[in-house]
Amino acid sequence: MKKKHPVKAFFARVWATMLANKQLLVGAILVLIMASLAVLAPVLSPYDPYELTPELMKPPGTPGSNGAPIHWLGTDKLGRDILSQMLWGSQTSLRIGFIAASIAALVGTLIGGIAGYFGGRVDKVIVEFINIFVMTPSFFLILIIVAMFGSRMIYVMIVIGLTSWPGNARLMRAQAISLRNRTFIKSCQAMGESKLSIMFRHIIPNGIFPIVANTTMQISGAILTEAGLSFLGLGDPNIISWGQMISSGKSLLTKAPWVAIVPGLAVVLNVLAFFLIGDGLNRVIAPKMNANK
Amino acid sequence: MAGTENSVVLEVKDVKQWYSQRLTSKKNGKTVHKQTVKAVDGVSFSLKKGEILGVIGESGCGKSTLGRVLVHLEDCTSGEIRLFGENTSEMLKKDPLRFRRTCQMVFQNPFDTFDPRHTLKRILEDPMRLHKIGSSDAERMRIILDILEQSGLHPAEDYIDRHPHELSGGQLQRISILRSMLLNPSFMVADEPVSMLDVSIRADIISMLVKLAKEKQTAMVFISHDIATTRYISDRVAVMYLGRIVEMGETDEVLHNPLHPYTKVLISNCASLDPNEVRNVIEVSGEPPTPIDNGPGCYFEPRCYCPIEKCKSEYPGLVEVTPGHWVTCHCVQAADK
Amino acid sequence: MSLLDIKHVDITYHVGKKDVYAVQDANMSIEPQDALGIVGESGSGKSTLAMGMLRLLSERICTIDGEVIFDGKDLLKLSDEELRKIRWTEISVVFQKSMNALSPVHRVGKQMEDVYRIHRPNASKEEIRSRVIEMLKVVNLPSRVYTSFPHELSGGMMQRVSIALSLLFNPKLLVLDEATTALDVVTQGQILKEIMALQEQFRLTRVMITHDVSVVASTCNKIAVMYAGRMLETGYVKDVLVHPKHPYTQGLLKSFPSFNGEKEELRGIPGALPDLSVKPTGCVFAPRCPYATEQCRTSLPTLQTVGNQWQAACHQLGGVSNGGN
Numbered sequence: 001m002k003k004k005h006p007v008k009a010f011f012a013r014v015w016a017t018m019l020a021n022k023q024l025l026v027g028a029i030l031v032l033i034m035a036s037l038a039v040l041a042p043v044l045s046p047y048d049p050y051e052l053t054p055e056l057m058k059p060p061g062t063p064g065s066n067g068a069p070i071h072w073l074g075t076d077k078l079g080r081d082i083l084s085q086m087l088w089g090s091q092t093s094l095r096i097g098f099i100a101a102s103i104a105a106l107v108g109t110l111i112g113g114i115a116g117y118f119g120g121r122v123d124k125v126i127v128e129f130i131n132i133f134v135m136t137p138s139f140f141l142i143l144i145i146v147a148m149f150g151s152r153m154i155y156v157m158i159v160i161g162l163t164s165w166p167g168n169a170r171l172m173r174a175q176a177i178s179l180r181n182r183t184f185i186k187s188c189q190a191m192g193e194s195k196l197s198i199m200f201r202h203i204i205p206n207g208i209f210p211i212v213a214n215t216t217m218q219i220s221g222a223i224l225t226e227a228g229l230s231f232l233g234l235g236d237p238n239i240i241s242w243g244q245m246i247s248s249g250k251s252l253l254t255k256a257p258w259v260a261i262v263p264g265l266a267v268v269l270n271v272l273a274f275f276l277i278g279d280g281l282n283r284v285i286a287p288k289m290n291a292n293k
Numbered sequence: 294m295a296g297t298e299n300s301v302v303l304e305v306k307d308v309k310q311w312y313s314q315r316l317t318s319k320k321n322g323k324t325v326h327k328q329t330v331k332a333v334d335g336v337s338f339s340l341k342k343g344e345i346l347g348v349i350g351e352s353g354c355g356k357s358t359l360g361r362v363l364v365h366l367e368d369c370t371s372g373e374i375r376l377f378g379e380n381t382s383e384m385l386k387k388d389p390l391r392f393r394r395t396c397q398m399v400f401q402n403p404f405d406t407f408d409p410r411h412t413l414k415r416i417l418e419d420p421m422r423l424h425k426i427g428s429s430d431a432e433r434m435r436i437i438l439d440i441l442e443q444s445g446l447h448p449a450e451d452y453i454d455r456h457p458h459e460l461s462g463g464q465l466q467r468i469s470i471l472r473s474m475l476l477n478p479s480f481m482v483a484d485e486p487v488s489m490l491d492v493s494i495r496a497d498i499i500s501m502l503v504k505l506a507k508e509k510q511t512a513m514v515f516i517s518h519d520i521a522t523t524r525y526i527s528d529r530v531a532v533m534y535l536g537r538i539v540e541m542g543e544t545d546e547v548l549h550n551p552l553h554p555y556t557k558v559l560i561s562n563c564a565s566l567d568p569n570e571v572r573n574v575i576e577v578s579g580e581p582p583t584p585i586d587n588g589p590g591c592y593f594e595p596r597c598y599c600p601i602e603k604c605k606s607e608y609p610g611l612v613e614v615t616p617g618h619w620v621t622c623h624c625v626q627a628a629d630k
Numbered sequence: 631m632s633l634l635d636i637k638h639v640d641i642t643y644h645v646g647k648k649d650v651y652a653v654q655d656a657n658m659s660i661e662p663q664d665a666l667g668i669v670g671e672s673g674s675g676k677s678t679l680a681m682g683m684l685r686l687l688s689e690r691i692c693t694i695d696g697e698v699i700f701d702g703k704d705l706l707k708l709s710d711e712e713l714r715k716i717r718w719t720e721i722s723v724v725f726q727k728s729m730n731a732l733s734p735v736h737r738v739g740k741q742m743e744d745v746y747r748i749h750r751p752n753a754s755k756e757e758i759r760s761r762v763i764e765m766l767k768v769v770n771l772p773s774r775v776y777t778s779f780p781h782e783l784s785g786g787m788m789q790r791v792s793i794a795l796s797l798l799f800n801p802k803l804l805v806l807d808e809a810t811t812a813l814d815v816v817t818q819g820q821i822l823k824e825i826m827a828l829q830e831q832f833r834l835t836r837v838m839i840t841h842d843v844s845v846v847a848s849t850c851n852k853i854a855v856m857y858a859g860r861m862l863e864t865g866y867v868k869d870v871l872v873h874p875k876h877p878y879t880q881g882l883l884k885s886f887p888s889f890n891g892e893k894e895e896l897r898g899i900p901g902a903l904p905d906l907s908v909k910p911t912g913c914v915f916a917p918r919c920p921y922a923t924e925q926c927r928t929s930l931p932t933l934q935t936v937g938n939q940w941q942a943a944c945h946q947l948g949g950v951s952n953g954g955n
Contacts (some may be wrong), residue, residue: 191423193420563844565844568868569872
């Protein structure tokens with residue numbers, strides 16, 4: 001039997017998994033579309049998102065004045081083109097989602113890995129620490145921090161990341177505890193590898209998969225949190241985001257409903273896409289859930 | 294008891310490994326009482342260069358715990374282990390890599406001995422880099438190919454990028470043994486290395502293990518529940534029961550002339566391949582007990598077929614009945630006098 | 631008349647796009663009150679055969695061809711309802727880890743009663759209770775087991791419970807699939823002795839599936855040696871284990887270290903199990919056989935009679951029969 005090139009084989013396996021798992025496929029296609037829209041925002045946007053036009057609160061499809069492009073999704077109360085704002089805003093949402101979830105994954109994996117693998121007193125202290133974080137209402141924590149340090153986007157991302165790691169830490173801890181008793185970990189120890197090296201080279205790579213799945217879901221959570229913050233007026237005022245658009249559209253809900261509804265739908269779709277991927281990955285990890293269907 | 298001082302590799306003195314267990318009440322979740330599981334409860338022996346000691350006993354007798362304690366995968370509760378006269382706990386603290394080179398272990402489950410995500414090349418290369426074996430990548434590669442070839446993988450080049458799950462148990466266990474031997478250990482623990490393999494491949498693995506151990510003069514503790522296999526590989530055997538050695542001596546002396554009642558029971562229950570053989574099975578009553586709160590007397594006394602009065606009140610000491618044959622039994626010692 | 635007749639049974643697993651030929655052309659007959667030991671290493675198909683003939687394998691993942699005649703009925707052709715009636719009341723099975731079959735949160739006695747009630751829905755409470763207690767006594771368990779939870783029992787006691795459970799309805803055929811493998815030597819010895827006593831008492835017919843030849847040597851009267859899905863040698867234990875005819879049986883016996891006598895060098899069988907998804911053209915053992923010739927590699931040997939109910943599937947029977955023990 002001819003062996004495929006490892007990279008090729010990897011992609012073949014990913015493709016086969018996606019075909020077998022429809023929700024993973026749908027989620028991946030949605031995310032791919034959104035990512036390409038975000039990347040291509042400068043090219044695709046018909047207007048500068050900050051440009052004020054004379055067409056105020058015009059419904060979708062209104063033609064621009066003096067031969068300017070059509071406002072496909074209408075304009076807001078300052079006459080800004082909603083489609084352009086949506087496209088630029090998707091960059092913000094995706095960036096927030098990825099960076100916040102990555103911070104959560106990194107912190108969670110490290111802390112959970114240390115707790116689970118080292119065990120004993122270290123574990124006890126960390127578990128209590130995790131419990132404290134779980135019990136803290138994180139959204140209010142974010143509110144307080146943003147109120148204290150200002151609402152720059154980078155703070156928002158870090159704060160969301162730093163409040164959503166406990167779930168990952170718990171997952172990683174459970175993985176590390178079960179891996180710790182496997183023979184190959186003992187064998188590495190007997191071979192003389194140091195504890196730190198075993199954790200980074202064996203425990204984390206072998207236990208990371210549930211965290212990957214969870215992180216994908218957390219991307220959608222982070223996007224939602226940012227939208228909530230912006231909606232409450234605590235987002236970064238200098239950057240366009242969907243949450244801010246919803247917030248500014250809420251007072252116009254009766255006169256110009258599209259201003260809030262369009263970004264609202266986008267948030268829902270985005271969250272759904274990442275959730276589908278995360279849940280799909282979870283099912284791939286635990287095939288037993290599929291078998292009963 | 295192990296000859297001249299120079300040739301002694303390993304000395305184990307009164308090693309104990311106790312685990313404390315908390316029993317919680319079902320009603321309020323409070324700790325009701327603590328109990329101590331005495332997995333290893335005072336084991337002493339010594340090993341000479343190139344000598345193989347077989348440790349036999351039923352599951353739960355503490356033989357595997359003893360193995361892990363000897364190579365410091367667990368630190369023992371009390372007692373002392375000396376390698377060439379040097380305390381191993383201190384050795385491990387001072388120079389962990391040197392200790393790991395001197396002390397190696399082969400595990401029971403070959404299917405789980407290697408990181409499932411690593412390739413065979415990485416599995417073999419990592420320890421070599423760690424212990425600075427081989428001066429160049431090319432030399433290390435030669436060693437890797439040599440090990441794979443010896444493990445029955447032809448041609449070896451095709452296997453370096455394979456993962457452990459693509460190999461059979463026998464091949465994996467061979468790689469595991471060869472990898473340990475690569476470090477030239479002076480002492481090695483083999484914890485049931487063939488019990489998970491098919492019978493027809495066991496023999497070759499055992500022969501290889503013995504050959505390598507004798508070639509490199511590695512002292513070995515061979516842990517097994519299979520008495521016949523132990524007989525083939527070991528120079529001496531120790532029989533363990535509930536965390537203690539009850540009988541120890543030259544292999545054939547102990548197995549063909551057992552003195553301790555427990556050894557007698559164990560051996561008489563060994564099934565033979567010959568359907569015509571008449572066996573005198575000694576039966577014992579009761580279930581194998583757990584090593585918790587065993588009382589002051591001999592641990593085997595509740596199941597023993599010939600207990601005397603003293604057995605209930607006092608644990609017998611290890612006494613040399615004939616030269617090199619040690620036993621802990623009041624009955625035997627009384628008869629001897 | 632034989633109690634169980636297995637005729638040309640093939641069992642094929644469907645794994646993805648591949649077919650794995652786990653059992654091929656298995657033939658044997660079991661007389662009433664026989665004790666047959668099916669011996670083989672992992673991958674030999676011994677458990678698959680036993681599970682397959684009782685139709686305990688999922689039909690989605692494998693196909694079974696051939697005939698399994700039990701007491702005049704072909705088990706493979708019965709409807710699910712008819713089969714359900716026979717299972718447990720006439721044929722029962724004890725698995726290696728049958729303790730896992732018991733629910734950890736219910737008392738042992740209660741669970742045994744539930745099993746009884748499934749097949750005898752009209753039985754009175756008193757009858758069920760006395761039957762369960764009687765069976766516990768039969769397998770030498772103290773009566774406290776009745777009110778114990780599974781986790782309070784040791785491995786040996788759990789296996790006894792399983793045996794008691796399998797004997798609830800006085801089955802004609804008892805299949806023990808590696809039933810004593812996980813136990814300690816002493817406990818295994820005790821249980822094997824009890825099983826043999828039970829066989830006398832209940833006039834059982836017994837099939838033991840094991841990888842341990844010594845278990846068969848001490849508890850069975852007949853033996854079937856399987857390798858790579860095929861039966862290579864069958865016959866009386868006192869013939870096959872004393873003067874094995876098939877090179878595989880010979881090699882297998884030589885691989886066991888002996889407890890007595892000289893410590894001659896142990897010899898295993900070189901090589902490894904063939905790929906079961908490829909149908910071999912010749913003898914399945916030929917790649918590892920020291921006596922293999924061109925004929926062995928190209929044509930499939932069939933079982934030939936070499937003695938009293940003693941058969942072996944080997945082309946070289948004349949040439950190698952002296953190579954044994």
